Amino acid sequence: MTPEIGHFAIILAFCMSVLQSLFGLVGYARGYVQWMSSVRRTSYLIFLLTSVGFACLAISFLTNDFSVLNVASNSNSQLPWPYRLAATWGSHEGSLLLWVLMLTGWMAAVARFSRGIPTEMISLILGVMATVAIGFYLFMLLTSNPFDRLLPPAADGRDLNPLLQDPGMVIHPPMLYMGYVGFSVVFAFAIAALISGRLDTTWARWSRPWTTVAWAFLTIGIALGSWWAYYELGWGGWWFWDPVENASFMPWLCGTALMHSLLVTEKRGSFKIWTVLLAIITFSLSLLGTFLVRSGVLTSVHAFATDPERGVFILGFLVVVIGTSLLLFAWRAPKVGLGGKFQTVSRESALLANNVLLVVAAASVLLGTLYPLFLDALGFGKISVGPPYFDAVFFPIMAPAMFLMGVGPLARWKDSPVPDLMQKLKWSFIVAVVSALILPFVMGDWNVLVSIGLLLALWIALASIVNLGTRLKQIRSGRTVTLVSALSSIPRSYYGMLLAHIGVAVFIVGVTLVNGYEVEKDVKMSIGDTVSMGSYTIQLDSLEDLTGPNYEGVEGTLSVYKGERLVEVMYPQKRMYTVQQMPMTEAAIDTGFTRDLYISLGEPLNDGAWVVRVYLKPFVDWIWGGCFLMALGGIFAVSDRRYRKAGSSSAAATSAP
């Protein structure tokens, strides 16, 4: 019964979405107040129905109902329950259900936390979101029903892909989806602005917190995915420029640009058309990402069985959504008008440059991701664009953007005299350059890339400190204010900005030092053998068989010595998941503030020895730490009093699900 209830709830949710779309859009066009004011309530109802559907699928998974095809293909009675729950969104069908659950969740949140927005606007916004939802409900019901029954029922399930049986995988997809889908809110705001012609600073103020929250979720989602790849794939990489990673990275880049351009639109009324276009592009890239990942055109952990019908459907949907919104844009944008003027050196121009660089970076990632697919689709043969392309392109494009991160926040709006900026920043610059030249010698050998990376990181961090100092000086000039009360008088959005920027600096330190100084060794080890790694000596003590709930395997015990002193004992595993007969490498990682020690078992050799891979990865955790700080900065920014005081208006983004 449970799956049928779920299926029925989703069908009802689909019908309600059609209604809401009608009420919202037609109601606006005709000026039917009753219709327009009903969309809030239907939003709650749709969210409730979708939650019921999702809960039903989760129950089927938790109770091992193998008469449901989805459960039988993606779960197993031996699977521990947290993974059975995670398996709910571990399949193609389930992940789509999660997608619409998130979408309707955002919809309900907009309905709940937008009391200050006029009814006509909210009616348009929720109408547009419901229209997007219709597409996904249709897709799910027509091509990928998660509730399909299997007759006769399977005796046991085929198990979840062992790669996904991991705590990181339990939270990575929901976080990522929250981000992806969250951009649908600002997309809906943008479309509503185009239709109504109301595109002013108030509009930007409504949109900003939603965008920032979505961006923070996406940041966390991407970081979790990267962290998972690092410890789960067994070869210690944290980013592969895999098309699926790129699919999530492109909306992130454009979303970052969008946040900054919304800032200008709110504060100065400029960049309006550009902001709207960015909102459309960002959400389109989220949809494109869904298409790339879900249609089977890509090959990766995320790509499920290829089904041309599904690919065609999403592609069609993509064309309709992007095409309609761009048409609308072309038609309405000229009426929006330009904003305030600004000089060549000003905060606006710094933010404009930041936007251009971020969008060019996103475009270069798009080119590298889509070009091979196009060639293949057109029958021109198979090619691949590997990490060398992305590395070569990405770093030079982002370096100037990083440099601007130091200047921009200190520059004044409208017009910022260059001598004044130089006066403020000269010490940061000198200290950053000198330390960046010297530090690599301390770390080991000198290397240009390390030096440039450290220069950028130090520059951003120092400029942020100078920024805070300048601000404090302004507050305290001519008045007797204690440091604490001066600090607490600064709005949270400002701290959010500083935190996120320092997060970028931390991230750069991690990337730079790991790329510059990581040590990797693949060695043949028998019991008692040692291998030296930097200042560490690692000894293989023993190898033992082990049995897990749904796998069997071998566990190595390795002692790590620093000089004569034992610092750590590590236990890497090689598992064989019994149902899918799939081997998995479980790396052992000793995490430290300044370095990770990473050991994974390669393959057994004939004489009882193993090939063992050992890595020393300096500062690698700073990569994810930096991402966490960025996301935290975003959360700080939306918790600003300004949004809460605006009454109810757009404030509550913080408590959005």
Next chain:
Amino acid sequence: MKPRHKRLVLILLVLLLVGAGTAFVLTAFKSNLVFFYTPTEAVAGKSPKDSSFRIGGMVLEGSLQRAEDGVTVQFEITDTIENVPVQFKGILPDLFQEGKGVVAQGKMTDSGVFVADQVLAKHDENYMPPEAAEALERARKIKEAE
């Protein structure tokens, strides 16, 4: 400068930036494309001599050999018509198996041995790397044509 001129300068700067970026991206793109060849094409000498390319097919049954050091392996990739010996130093992916699909990226040496710096296998038991499938498909077509 008049404000109008300043705006013009700004627009020109942005255009210059975008133009330089595009030129740079396209150059990097061109020099980093990795093409794919089947074993048959590689044996026929159609593959590039000096640059990296990808080769795909099945790992020939019984061809996997391991050197003394334990980390250097040699195996053959086949598309059922031709076999290409591949040498690789490092740890093979978990799902690397004889008789299963595989894709290797690297350079061809004069002696006809493909020295791989990357070996990719599938991600789960059902899934075949698309390049490997493509190689078998092309070989099948050649056989049919004969």
